[in-house]
Amino acid sequence: TRSTRPQRMLKAVQKNATKGNPESVISAIDYFCKHSEWAMNVGDEKGSILDSVVTEVNPSTVLELGTYCGYSTVRIARLLSPGTKFITLEFNPANVTVARQIIAHAGLQDKVTVVEGSSGDLIPQMKERFGITTFDFIFLDHWKDRYLPDIKLFEECGLLRKGSVLLADNVICPGAPEYLEYVRNSPRYESRYYPAHLEYTTLEDGMEKSVFLG
Numbered sequence: 001t002r003s004t005r006p007q008r009m010l011k012a013v014q015k016n017a018t019k020g021n022p023e024s025v026i027s028a029i030d031y032f033c034k035h036s037e038w039a040m041n042v043g044d045e046k047g048s049i050l051d052s053v054v055t056e057v058n059p060s061t062v063l064e065l066g067t068y069c070g071y072s073t074v075r076i077a078r079l080l081s082p083g084t085k086f087i088t089l090e091f092n093p094a095n096v097t098v099a100r101q102i103i104a105h106a107g108l109q110d111k112v113t114v115v116e117g118s119s120g121d122l123i124p125q126m127k128e129r130f131g132i133t134t135f136d137f138i139f140l141d142h143w144k145d146r147y148l149p150d151i152k153l154f155e156e157c158g159l160l161r162k163g164s165v166l167l168a169d170n171v172i173c174p175g176a177p178e179y180l181e182y183v184r185n186s187p188r189y190e191s192r193y194y195p196a197h198l199e200y201t202t203l204e205d206g207m208e209k210s211v212f213l214g
């Protein structure tokens, strides 16, 4: 039976990237997406914005929503200090399988825990299952209609502290209008928009960085 796009992406990484070299894994995926098949990784342009925010925050606890194939997981994990607690959630079990292999190819498997399940189910379990009290940095890159319910869930579960940083991908394309309206109008967040483009295209997109004020 025909392979899936994530499986073809994994093969490209295993063929073209050097084991233990995160930069080569990132480059191999970007090359695959530019020259073979488009895929919904955050990409190199928005990936650089992600890198700069992660570096600025230098978080001790990190949560990613929407692992997909692990591209942004590798981008984040390669920048973290030793001992950082990094969890990434993925709903699709086939994506979990591919992501774990891509993360392992980069040599970063000890830096991150890939958890299969829905964010709505798993976010309330963060404290009991992983001993997390609050997240310093959260990257939202999963189903766009989950951004708003999940940020409210973070508040309800007490998973944000004064200064927690949330970075959301695709706030323009495909778009997360209700999330944008919420974080931009809530007195509990200080928000800033980073203009960019939909990965590997010239379509307008961007990322929204929101700091929880407590």
Ligand SMILES: O=C(c1ccccc1)c1ccc(O)c(O)c1[N+](=O)[O-]
Pocket (backbone or CB within 6 Å): 040, 041, 042, 066, 141, 142, 143, 144, 169, 170, 173, 174, 199
């Ligand atoms: O939703 C899509 C999508 C919608 C329609 C067709 C293909 C992808 C998408 C597009 C770009 C992204 O960066 C992204 O994170 C997603 N996503 O699914 O989370």
Ligand SMILES: [Mg+2]
Pocket (backbone or CB within 6 Å): 040, 041, 042, 141, 169, 170
């Ligand atoms: Mg995205």
